[in-house]
Amino acid sequence: MSAEKNYPDYSTVIPTFRPSARTIWLKKRGLSPISRAQNRRGRAFASGRHSLAESLGMTISSILLTLLVLLSLMSCSDNNDAYSEMPPKVASFVAKYFPNYNVDSYTTSADAIHVRLKDGPGITFDKDQLVESVNGYGSTLPQMLLFDTLPPKLYSYLESGQNLNNVFAIYFSPKTVYVILLNYSLIYDNATGEIHQEITPPA
Numbered sequence: 001m002s003a004e005k006n007y008p009d010y011s012t013v014i015p016t017f018r019p020s021a022r023t024i025w026l027k028k029r030g031l032s033p034i035s036r037a038q039n040r041r042g043r044a045f046a047s048g049r050h051s052l053a054e055s056l057g058m059t060i061s062s063i064l065l066t067l068l069v070l071l072s073l074m075s076c077s078d079n080n081d082a083y084s085e086m087p088p089k090v091a092s093f094v095a096k097y098f099p100n101y102n103v104d105s106y107t108t109s110a111d112a113i114h115v116r117l118k119d120g121p122g123i124t125f126d127k128d129q130l131v132e133s134v135n136g137y138g139s140t141l142p143q144m145l146l147f148d149t150l151p152p153k154l155y156s157y158l159e160s161g162q163n164l165n166n167v168f169a170i171y172f173s174p175k176t177v178y179v180i181l182l183n184y185s186l187i188y189d190n191a192t193g194e195i196h197q198e199i200t201p202p203a
Helices: 021-028 033-085 088-097 143-149 152-160
Strands: 103-108 112-117 122-126 131-135 169-172 176-180 184-189 195-199
Touching: 033 088, 033 103, 088 112, 088 122, 088 143, 131 143, 143 152, 143 169, 152 176, 152 184, 152 195
Parallel strands: none
Antiparallel strands: 103 112, 112 122, 122 131, 131 169, 169 176, 176 184, 184 195
């Protein structure tokens, strides 16, 4: 008769589990698998929120840019319509000496053509489209305009007095050329070439 074998009682043994390398790595960094998953969800949410904000920002910028382009095109269209109504010499004069201005008004009469630029000079031409006057309405006139339209002696006189940047208006007549400066005016006699100076009357 064989002896009875005594087997250990495992009913009271508490099973132990060895943590995985990933769990050990997370615990060393104060994290857990659950908290790491939460962090991932948080980052995903934040990333989505930033992407949405960026998309909205780009959309608003695109809309603003489109509006600016449309307004610019409308302005150019209106300006082109005004230019198309002018006689060729008048349009060429305005485009050459005042290229950065839009036309505010263009009117004609039996013996004159008047062009007023927006926030800029007013120009009057005779019936043959020759310039009669240019009034800066508080702004000085470009030097190229003075060089091209004034008699050489009058231009040199202005240059010698360092007044090329101080001309506010010019008027042409068959007998004289009238130049308005800040505090005085010059009258040029077309027949004799003499230049007279007088005090500019207050506006």
